[in-house]
Structures are given as structure tokens and as C-alpha cells.
Amino acid sequence: xxxPILKLKDILITSIxxxxxxxxxxxxxxxxxxxxxxxxxxxxxxxxxxxxxVDSFMARVLNDTATMVRLLGAEVVLCGMQPSVxxxxxxxxxxxxxxxxxxxxDQAVEKINELIKSRATTALKEKGS
Amino acid sequence: MEAKKIEILTEQDIIAARSxxxxxxxxxxxxxxxxxxxxxxxxxxxxxxxxxxxxxxxTLSDISNEQAITILVVAEDSxxxxxxxxxxxxxGFSTSKGLGAGLPGTKRLVSKFEIGSEPGxxxxxxxxxxxxxI
Numbered sequence: 001x002x003x004p005i006l007k008l009k010d011i012l013i014t015s016i017x018x019x020x021x022x023x024x025x026x027x028x029x030x031x032x033x034x035x036x037x038x039x040x041x042x043x044x045x046x047x048x049x050x051x052x053x054v055d056s057f058m059a060r061v062l063n064d065t066a067t068m069v070r071l072l073g074a075e076v077v078l079c080g081m082q083p084s085v086x087x088x089x090x091x092x093x094x095x096x097x098x099x100x101x102x103x104x105x106d107q108a109v110e111k112i113n114e115l116i117k118s119r120a121t122t123a124l125k126e127k128g129s
Numbered sequence: 130m131e132a133k134k135i136e137i138l139t140e141q142d143i144i145a146a147r148s149x150x151x152x153x154x155x156x157x158x159x160x161x162x163x164x165x166x167x168x169x170x171x172x173x174x175x176x177x178x179x180x181x182x183x184x185x186x187x188t189l190s191d192i193s194n195e196q197a198i199t200i201l202v203v204a205e206d207s208x209x210x211x212x213x214x215x216x217x218x219x220x221g222f223s224t225s226k227g228l229g230a231g232l233p234g235t236k237r238l239v240s241k242f243e244i245g246s247e248p249g250x251x252x253x254x255x256x257x258x259x260x261x262x263i
Contacts, residue, residue, distance in 0.1 A: 019148075021140035022176070052165060053147055055172040056231050084165035092169070092234030093220060 003028050005035045011112055012036060013105070015047035025061045032065055036074050042119075043112040044069050047105055049080030054089060059097055066099040075115040076100060079108035132190035137178045137206075146187045147171045150202065153189050157198050159259055166238040167200060167257045173231040174204035174253050182208020182251065192256075199240075199258045211246040218244075 005014040012035060020028060036044055046062065048054070054062070066076040079102040089097055100115070102108035133153070135146045147168040154164040171187060178185035185206030192201045211217045220233045232253075236242040241256035 019144045021144060023140060052151070053168045053172055055169050055176070056234055057172075057176060082165070084162045087162050088165050088169045088238060091166070091237050093237075 003031070005032060007039055007041065010041055010116065011043040011045060011109070012039065012041050013045045013047070013109075015049070017050045019051070019053070020058070022057055025058060029061055029065045029068070033068055033072065036069050036072050041074055042116045043075040043077070045105065045108045045112055046076070046078050047080045047108070048078060048085075049082070049104075051085065052082060054081070054085045056092065059089060063098055075112055075119065077102050077108045077112045077115070079103065079105055132188055134186055134188045136184070137175045137187055137204075138184050140179060143172055143175045143179065146175045150189055150200070153191070153200055154257065157191060157193070157200065157259075159198070159200075159257070163257060163259065167202070170235045170238045170255055170257075171202060171204075173235045174202070174255070177231060177253075178204060178206045178208070181211075182206035185251075193261075195261070197258050197260050199256050202255045202257075204253045206251050207249050208251060210248040210251050211244065214244050214246060 003014055003016060005012050012032075014032065016028070032044065046065070048062075051058070062078060066078070069076045076099060078099045081101065100111065102111045133149055135142060135149060137143070137146060150171040151164045151168040154167045159167070175187050178187070185204065185208070188203045188205070190201045192199045218233050218236065223231075232244070235255070239255040240258040241254075243254045245252045
């Protein structure tokens with residue numbers, strides 16, 4: 001099962017619509033990284049509205065993916081987490097999710113554009129000083 | 130309700146087991162938070178079976194009585210066993226590439242949690258309970 005990763009202007013948007021096995025989650029992670037690198041985008045939004053279970057493995061994959069994408073130089077926002085998934089993750093251990101998040105896709109796109117903008121401003125300031 | 134025994138042989142069975150757990154919880158009247166807690170707990174236990182033992186079983190049963198609705202989950206395998214259970218229950222400890230949040234995290238999600246392990250046989254038992262409104 002291949003998860004579509006769509007390019008929209010300077011960002012990539014992807015939505016995980018099915019329960020992934022561990023191997024599929026790793027395949028997804030690799031595909032996202034490759035796509036970020038080849039499209040030179042500045043941000044990535046991952047929508048997880050359809051995920052009704054995010055266990056410690058999936059949490060780690062999402063965290064790692066975000067960290068890796070940031071290392072490549074792009075921003076990441078995770079959106080659409082189900083309330084019961086948020087509750088379960090916090091109960092299991094609050095260390096599990098350390099990614100920027102948003103309530104829905106609309107807000108995620110807004111947030112990622114802000115992140116990209118603020119990064120550009122910081123870079124400019126550094127250049128000026 | 131009869132007990133449901135699921136053979137855990139591949140990663141796909143992790144998804145099958147947690148879906149079965151969620152369905153059972155929903156059918157017995159558990160809310161969405163409890164359904165997710167149970168599904169997540171089953172996901173962690175069955176992943177441990179695949180990762181550490183290769184194969185095993187996960188059995189779900191309805192053991193409700195007059196006072197409470199309870200789902201019993203038994204995850205069993207004949208793998209090498211857990212050498213140091215106390216250490217395995219520490220947050221952050223992992224012998225594989227995990228986060229080390231699996232077992233201690235799972236314990237926090239459910240009403241009752243027990244591990245018995247010896248070389249060649251590991252059993253993890255957990256219960257999710259909801260009081261009946263009388």
C-alpha cells in the first residue's frame with residue numbers, strides 16, 4: 001500500500017489513511033524523506049485523522065520522521081490526531097510525541113507557512129548582523 | 130461471549146488483534162477512549178510477541194460479572210522469555226530498537242496487568258474494566 005505524498009506549492013501533504021504494519025511505516029518514512037529531498041520543499045504536513053491507534057512504535061516512527069525531515073531542512077506539522085489517541089499517548093508517557101501539531105489540515109498548512117516564514121526571517125536577521 | 134483466540138504470526142496479525150480488541154470493547158459498551166486504550170495495549174503486546182518470540186497467540190475474553198464489564202487479554206508465546214521483568218517494566222529500557230515505552234506504557238492503560246516469564250514461556254495478562262451502572 002503506497003501512501004500518496006502530494007506537493008502543494010512549497011509544501012508536501014500526506015495523509016495516512018490505513019493502519020500501517022511496522023514495515024509499512026518504515027517504507028512510508030523512507031518515501032517521505034526521499035520526496036522531501038527530491039522536491040526541495042520547505043515543509044511537510046502529515047495528516048493522521050484516520051489513525052485510531054498510535055502505539056509506541058508508530059509514535060516513534062512519526063517522531064523520527066519529523067526529526068529527519070527537519071535535519072534535511074524542512075519544517076513538519078502533524079495534524080488531525082484523534083482525541084482518544086492523544087489521551088492514550090499521554091497516558092503511556094508524555095515523551096512519546098515531540099512534534100509540532102495542529103487540529104486539522106487547515107491549521108496545519110497555516111502553521112507550517114508560519115514556521116517557514118519565521119525561519120526565513122531568522123535567517124535574514126543572522127545574515128544582516 | 131466466547132473467547133477469541135488470534136494467532137500472532139506476522140505484523141498483519143498485530144493489526145488484526147488490535148481491531149478485534151477494539152470491536153469487542155465497543156460491543157461491550159466501552160467508550161472510545163477505552164477502545165483506543167485496549168487496542169493500543171494489544172498492539173504493544175502482540176508486537177512484543179513478533180519481535181521477541183516470532184510467534185504466539187492473543188486471546189480475548191469477556192469475563193464480565195454482575196458488577197463490572199471486563200475484557201481479559203492473554204498474550205502468550207514460547208520465545209526466550211524476559212530475563213529481567215523489573216528492568217523490562219522500566220520506562221526507557223529496551224533490548225530491541227524500541228522506545229522502551231511498550232510494557233510500562235501498556236500497564237498505565239489498563240486496569241490490571243501481570244507478566245509471567247520463564248525461558249520458553251511468557252504470558253502477559255491484562256484486564257480492562259468498566260463498572261456497570263446499577
